[in-house]
Amino acid sequence: xxxxxxxxxxxxxLTLRMQRPDKKNALTRAxxxxxxxxxxxxxxxxxxxxxxLSGDEHCFTSGNDVADFLQAPPSGLNSEVxxxxxxxxxxxxxxxxxxxxxxxxxxxxxxxxxxxVYVSRDAQLKMPFVNLGxxxxxxxxxxxxxxxxxxxxxxxxxxxxxxxxxQAAAWGIANQALDDGPATLAKARAMALRFLELAPSAVxxxxxxxxxxxxEALRRVIEEEGVLFSQRLRSPEAVEALSAxxxxxxxxxxxxx
Ligand code: COA
Numbered sequence: 425x426x427x428x429x430x431x432x433x434x435x436x437x438l439t440l441r442m443q444r445p446d447k448k449n450a451l452t453r454a455x456x457x458x459x460x461x462x463x464x465x466x467x468x469x470x471x472x473x474x475x476x477l478s479g480d481e482h483c484f485t486s487g488n489d490v491a492d493f494l495q496a497p498p499s500g501l502n503s504e505v506x507x508x509x510x511x512x513x514x515x516x517x518x519x520x521x522x523x524x525x526x527x528x529x530x531x532x533x534x535x536x537x538x539x540x541v542y543v544s545r546d547a548q549l550k551m552p553f554v555n556l557g558x559x560x561x562x563x564x565x566x567x568x569x570x571x572x573x574x575x576x577x578x579x580x581x582x583x584x585x586x587x588x589x590x591q592a593a594a595w596g597i598a599n600q601a602l603d604d605g606p607a608t609l610a611k612a613r614a615m616a617l618r619f620l621e622l623a624p625s626a627v628x629x630x631x632x633x634x635x636x637x638x639x640e641a642l643r644r645v646i647e648e649e650g651v652l653f654s655q656r657l658r659s660p661e662a663v664e665a666l667s668a669x670x671x672x673x674x675x676x677x678x679x680x681x
Pocket of ligand 1: 448491
């Protein structure tokens with residue numbers, strides 16, 4: 425298991441914390457593999473009733489590790505990031521997310537697959553896929569235009585505009601915006617604990633019904649996005665943008681037609 429994941433069991437609550445503070449909890453292949461494994465095991469373990477997913481009080485996650493994107497981009501739909509995406513997408517029990525600070529890329533799109541989401545008011549959510557020469561992933565190209573309308577989704581997905589926790593709550597991406605990181609983690613935990621008092625099969629049946637209408641279309645879109653995203657990672661545009669991030673400079677797309 426990755427040293428950058430912290431897993432805690434407390435009765436039926438399993439807390440999965442991304443913990444790589446020196447890199448803003450950027451997700452490595454080992455972290456994705458670990459998170460997929462934890463979710464797959466929790467799905468099978470009747471003692472686990474609910475999962476709480478978080479970073480720390482200052483940062484949720486800065487998304488995929490950019491160095492990994494450059495040096496070891498995912499090579500197919502069985503690579504670690506897709507294992508994680510499938511594990512969360514198929515997870516039959518409730519998942520509650522607590523988001524403070526930055527939630528970048530998959531740090532935002534994974535929230536669309538959680539059941540309850542609590543954010544700090546000043547959290548910074550962002551999907552800078554196009555800015556990195558990439559394209560939307562994890563079903564965001566389907567879910568966000570439906571949830572927000574095309575115009576607002578275009579600001580977020582085409583321009584990569586960032587938005588606050590307060591906006592995420594107002595737009596229905598999150599349930600509630602809290603004052604700060606500690607309040608957000610406490611609220612998310614309190615809400616997760618509520619599931620321990622409910623009938624587990626009734627919760628699972630209800631979650632399945634709520635997700636069912638869009639499920640197969642969404643699965644197809646996630647695959648289509650995944651194929652294109654993997655191709656784009658190898659494109660000169662993406663290599664320029666990702667290298668620029670590592671070199672702390674602005675990308676220069678002027679030579680691309
Ligand atoms: N992958 C790899 N390293 C990352 C990272 C990522 N996604 N996000 C941050 N880091 C590293 C930085 O390179 C820096 O490392 P260093 O101290 O060795 O130089 C360290 O984490 C701190 O990041 P920094 O950018 O200095 O922090 P900040 O508070 O100014 O900004 C973010 C935080 C999250 C807004 C900013 O780091 C960021 O935009 N990260 C990239 C996010 C991204 O593009 N993700 C991929 C989306 S598809």
